[in-house]
Amino acid sequence: MATVRYHGRLAELTGCREESLDGANVSKVLDQIKKRHGAEAGKLAKRSHILVDKRSAGAEKGFRTPVGVDSTVEFIPVCGGG
Amino acid sequence: MILPVYAQVDLTNGRWRKCTISAKLFEQYLGGKALGARLLTDLTPAGLDPLSPEAMLIVNTGPMNDTGAPSSSRFNMTFKNVLTGGIASSNCGGPFGMLLKKAGFDGLILCGKAPELSMVVVEDGKIRIEPCPQLQGLDTERTQEELPERYGKLVIGPAGENGVRFACAASGERVAGRCGAGAVMGSKNLKAVIAFGTREVVKADPEGFEAHTRKWVKLLKKHPMTGDSLPRYGSAGLVSKANASGVLPTRNFTRGRYEHYEDVSGETLADTKLTRNSGCVSCPIRCERRVKVKGKDVKGPEYETLGLFGPNVENNNLDLINELNYQCDLLGMDTISLAGTIAFAMELQEKGMGDFGLKPDQPDDLLRVVEDVAYRRGPAGELAVGSKVLSEKYGGADFAIHSKGLELASYEPRRSVGMGLGYATANRGGCHLNGGYLALLESVGVISMDAQTPKGKPELTVFFQNGMEAASAAGFCLFTMQAMIPGILFHFGPASFACRAAGTGLLAARPVLGQIWKFMPWAMPINCMLVPHSKSIALATGLPMTIGKFFTVGERSYNVERLYNLREGLTAADDALPGRLTKTPQDLDRPDTVVPLDQMLPVYYKVRGWDANGVPTAKRLKHLGIPLPKEG
Numbered sequence: 001m002a003t004v005r006y007h008g009r010l011a012e013l014t015g016c017r018e019e020s021l022d023g024a025n026v027s028k029v030l031d032q033i034k035k036r037h038g039a040e041a042g043k044l045a046k047r048s049h050i051l052v053d054k055r056s057a058g059a060e061k062g063f064r065t066p067v068g069v070d071s072t073v074e075f076i077p078v079c080g081g082g
Numbered sequence: 083m084i085l086p087v088y089a090q091v092d093l094t095n096g097r098w099r100k101c102t103i104s105a106k107l108f109e110q111y112l113g114g115k116a117l118g119a120r121l122l123t124d125l126t127p128a129g130l131d132p133l134s135p136e137a138m139l140i141v142n143t144g145p146m147n148d149t150g151a152p153s154s155s156r157f158n159m160t161f162k163n164v165l166t167g168g169i170a171s172s173n174c175g176g177p178f179g180m181l182l183k184k185a186g187f188d189g190l191i192l193c194g195k196a197p198e199l200s201m202v203v204v205e206d207g208k209i210r211i212e213p214c215p216q217l218q219g220l221d222t223e224r225t226q227e228e229l230p231e232r233y234g235k236l237v238i239g240p241a242g243e244n245g246v247r248f249a250c251a252a253s254g255e256r257v258a259g260r261c262g263a264g265a266v267m268g269s270k271n272l273k274a275v276i277a278f279g280t281r282e283v284v285k286a287d288p289e290g291f292e293a294h295t296r297k298w299v300k301l302l303k304k305h306p307m308t309g310d311s312l313p314r315y316g317s318a319g320l321v322s323k324a325n326a327s328g329v330l331p332t333r334n335f336t337r338g339r340y341e342h343y344e345d346v347s348g349e350t351l352a353d354t355k356l357t358r359n360s361g362c363v364s365c366p367i368r369c370e371r372r373v374k375v376k377g378k379d380v381k382g383p384e385y386e387t388l389g390l391f392g393p394n395v396e397n398n399n400l401d402l403i404n405e406l407n408y409q410c411d412l413l414g415m416d417t418i419s420l421a422g423t424i425a426f427a428m429e430l431q432e433k434g435m436g437d438f439g440l441k442p443d444q445p446d447d448l449l450r451v452v453e454d455v456a457y458r459r460g461p462a463g464e465l466a467v468g469s470k471v472l473s474e475k476y477g478g479a480d481f482a483i484h485s486k487g488l489e490l491a492s493y494e495p496r497r498s499v500g501m502g503l504g505y506a507t508a509n510r511g512g513c514h515l516n517g518g519y520l521a522l523l524e525s526v527g528v529i530s531m532d533a534q535t536p537k538g539k540p541e542l543t544v545f546f547q548n549g550m551e552a553a554s555a556a557g558f559c560l561f562t563m564q565a566m567i568p569g570i571l572f573h574f575g576p577a578s579f580a581c582r583a584a585g586t587g588l589l590a591a592r593p594v595l596g597q598i599w600k601f602m603p604w605a606m607p608i609n610c611m612l613v614p615h616s617k618s619i620a621l622a623t624g625l626p627m628t629i630g631k632f633f634t635v636g637e638r639s640y641n642v643e644r645l646y647n648l649r650e651g652l653t654a655a656d657d658a659l660p661g662r663l664t665k666t667p668q669d670l671d672r673p674d675t676v677v678p679l680d681q682m683l684p685v686y687y688k689v690r691g692w693d694a695n696g697v698p699t700a701k702r703l704k705h706l707g708i709p710l711p712k713e714g
Contacts, residue, residue: 007322008315008349026577047306047575051326054339057577058530058585065577076326078528078572079348080307080564081317081369081385 002067004029008077010048013041021073026050027063029073048075083624084284086113086188088142089209091202093270094135094194096211103188109625110707113144113188115171116555116639118160119646121191122169128649132162132170132262133245133269135195141182141236141275142189144557148180148283149291149622152299153559155180155363157253164247164262165419165468166487166511168647168656172263173554174236175362176253178277181234185279192270199243201229201274206281217273219243221412222252225274233276239414241456242268246466248419248489252411255381256362259416261488261510286624294621298614299366305565306572307528312369312561313359317385318348320526324389327525327533328497328668328675331490332393334425335483338494338668340393346400351382355400367561375408383407383417389492390421395428397445406448413456419468422489424451426469426482427462436476438462480661485512486652495659495677496668498525500539502677506657507543507686509643515560518546522564523588528571531585536678538589540686541596548599549613552636556619566612596689599637600705603630638706641690641698645711654696657683 001020011017014037021036023029034042050057050065051074057065067073086103103117111117118140130137139161146154157179163170182190186207201214217225222239229235235253242249242264249264250257267273285291303309311319321343324330328338344350351371357379361368371382383391383403387410391403410417430436439454439461441447454462465472469489473482483490488511495502501524504517514521520543524533550560574580598605606629609617616632619625647656658664659677668675687694691702703710 007347008319008352011349046577047572049323049326050575050577054326056327056530058582059532062577062579062582074326076322077311077315077319077349078306078576079311079315079317079319079323080522080527080561081312081320 001069002029002071002073004033005072005074007075010041010044010075010077013037013044023067025063025067026052026057026065026073029067030063045075048077050075083286086145087186088189088191089187089204090191091209091211092194093192093196093200093211093272098209110635110638112555112619112635113142114156114158114555114557115160115173116551116635116642117189118142118158118171119169119639119642122160122162123642123646123649125191126162130162132164132167133265135270136193137162137266137269139192139263139266139270140189141192143179143183144555145619145623146557148183149285150364151295151558151618151622152302153362153365153367153562154557155365156554156557156559157182158554159251159258159263161261161263161266162650163488163510164265165470166261166652168486168511168650168652169509169643170261170263171510171516172250172258172260174251174253174256174258175559176236176256177363178234178236178253178275179557180363181279182277183283184281185277186281190275192272194270196271199271199273201276202272204275204277206279214273222414223412226252226254229274229276233278235274235276237274238264238267239412239456241414243273244456244458244466245269246415246456246458247468247471248416249414250416252414255411257411257416260418260513264414283622285622287621291618291621294614294617297611298618301611301614302366302562302565305569307564307567308367308561312367315348315352316359316369316371316382318351318371318383318388320385321347321388322349323526324493329494329501329521329525330389330393331492331494333396334394334429334481335490335494335662338497342398343393345398346388346392346403348385350400355382355404362559365559367559369561373404375405380408381411386492387417387421390418390425391448394421394425394492395445395448396442397448399445402445402448406452409449409452413452415452415456418491419489420452420455420465422483423465423469423472424448426472426478427465429481430472430476430478433478435478438464483660483662485659486656488512493521494668496663496675498533499536499677499682500524500543502659502663502679503539503543503682503686504547506659506679506683509640509647515550516547518543518550520546523585528567528576528581529585529588530576530582531588534674535589536681538592540682540689541592542588543686544599544689545595547640548633548636550636551639552632553615555635555639556615558615562615599689599691602637603628603634606630606633634706638708641703641706641708644698645708648697649711654683657696
């Protein structure tokens with residue numbers, strides 16, 4: 001099972017900072033989050049920066065980015081600033 | 083049309099006179115940094131020492147200050163840059179600008195040197211200079227407490243009085259941080275400028291303006307960036323993504339990731355230290371963090387301070403960063419330049435190239451170091467000159483992290499190469515905002531863009547540099563520009579096809595973005611809610627402003643600033659970054675993790691309409707209505 005780490009509001013919504021989830025790719029992991037923590041958590045996770053083993057899913061294959069059993073998937077809120 | 087009224091004040095003899103900005107200059111430059119650059123160029127000769135009595139300090143507003151438009155309380159300070167020798171503009175969201183306008187002036191042009199420590203008092207269309215020896219040595223907070231309550235205040239702390247080259251000026255808890263504005267005030271024996279008045283801004287179309295403002299505020303509040311993430315996390319929220327993207331400067335920019343980043347992240351700040359969020363006058367975004375320092379409710383650190391007083395000096399103590407941030411504000415110093423200089427000095431010391439009495443293994447000692455710098459005492463007092471001058475004395479130019487002399491902000495550009503180009507070309511030196519802030523597109527924002535490719539980056543850099551320059555000239559906060567990114571992308575998420583396509587599409591648009599400036603302002607003869615700034619300006623001032631004209635103000639300003647730099651002896655060779663960032667890959671397994679400046683600069687110059695030496699061509703200057711510089 002992959003290690004999934006939540007940051008910011010998603011950690012509040014899921015009630016944990018880290019957990020183990022199944023899923024062969026990002027999309028499957030998102031399904032698991034929605035199933036376990038509800039639609040709002042699922043929606044917020046989808047809108048986050050998603051990192052698989054420290055690489056941005058946006059720069060890889062998006063929601064189809066593969067997730068291995070030893071992978072770490074992180075969900076970081078999108079922020080702005082300067 | 084009501085034209086801006088300025089006052090020219092000679093601090094040496096206390097004389098002052100009113101002057102009105104011409105309609106042509108107003109339309110071409112609006113105000114703020116753009117008009118400041120034009121006036122500084124016209125009113126001062128080349129080659130002045132920035133800290134000499136003859137040097138000039140322009141403190142001005144933009145046409146939108148005090149109109150009630152969203153996020154429009156920013157005022158500006160323009161002067162010869164103490165750290166670079168080129169142009170300096172430093173922007174602040176404190177209440178002084180609004181009160182200056184209420185006092186009857188859109189700007190002050192200050193020159194000379196007061197015979198003793200003094201303050202300029204601006205009140206209902208009149209100006210006087212008063213000695214204030216009782217304020218000597220007071221910090222920025224105490225100084226403001228000692229001054230009459232109802233006035234808008236712009237003050238310096240001990241660092242400005244002591245000539246620290248990156249000293250800042252403060253208004254309320256906000257600072258005009260960069261380039262040494264506080265040192266310039268100190269060199270003129272100017273402890274404070276205070277303003278009070280009751281003048282109301284007269285708008286050209288009050289009803290239209292109110293309706294447009296309501297619509298714009300609604301848009302900002304609804305937008306995921308300005309209505310949710312910035313109020314929730316402030317700019318501090320960038321720490322985690324910056325770390326993930328490899329752009330969080332660590333150990334004097336040797337790395338872009340910090341193992342203890344979570345200890346200093348915006349989420350941790352929000353969870354454990356935040357008391358509430360706050361904001362500038364007239365701002366619906368409210369990105370300011372409030373934290374407790376020794377039981378006192380104070381302004382919290384921005385992302386820049388978190389990054390540079392955190393990972394960049396390998397400090398993961400968030401309480402300590404909050405305290406350092408507050409201490410710098412009290413003493414009156416720019417946290418970016420100071421923290422950057424400390425990181426450089428730590429490396430010099432570690433390599434045995436100098437001894438500044440620093441104790442990198444004892445982060446708490448940073449509080450003592452900061453104080454020593456402000457009072458220029460002991461070995462650490464030498465840091466008050468900044469990284470560039472320090473490297474000229476002790477060596478280490480390859481790892482003195484500055485551009486033109488101004489220390490870089492908290493984005494490690496080897497993993498965001500467009501940001502690297504922005505740092506190198508920013509007129510005031512290593513600034514992320516003046517540089518176009520491409521990190522938002524490449525590495526920390528919602529759009530998924532290839533951060534390593536040099537292709538398309540020059541075109542995007544020019545576009546965003548010009549846009550932000552114009553927003554600043556009008557008096558708007560640059561965060562309002564972030565709402566230009568379509569809100570729908572946030573709903574899809576950065577991993578979505580839409581966000582990835584947006585990144586690819588922006589890079590693919592480079593042929594259009596590269597040519598568009600030749601056809602401005604006619605290429606965009608409209609107003610729309612994608613860039614609400616231009617219509618807001620038109621309704622408030624009566625100027626025939628369009629999006630095209632708005633961006634052209636920015637382009638014009640960028641060129642005038644560039645001409646000022648060239649006049650003061652800066653050249654294309656100064657559009658540079660330290661060797662660490664251009665020669666040494668951040669990731670040794672990936673040779674492309676350097677900033678390929680040599681590939682991007684020629685394209686950047688071409689897009690700007692400059693020659694191969696980075697000099698604006700007569701053709702482009704004529705197009706922009708800028709007078710050709712005098713020969714010699």
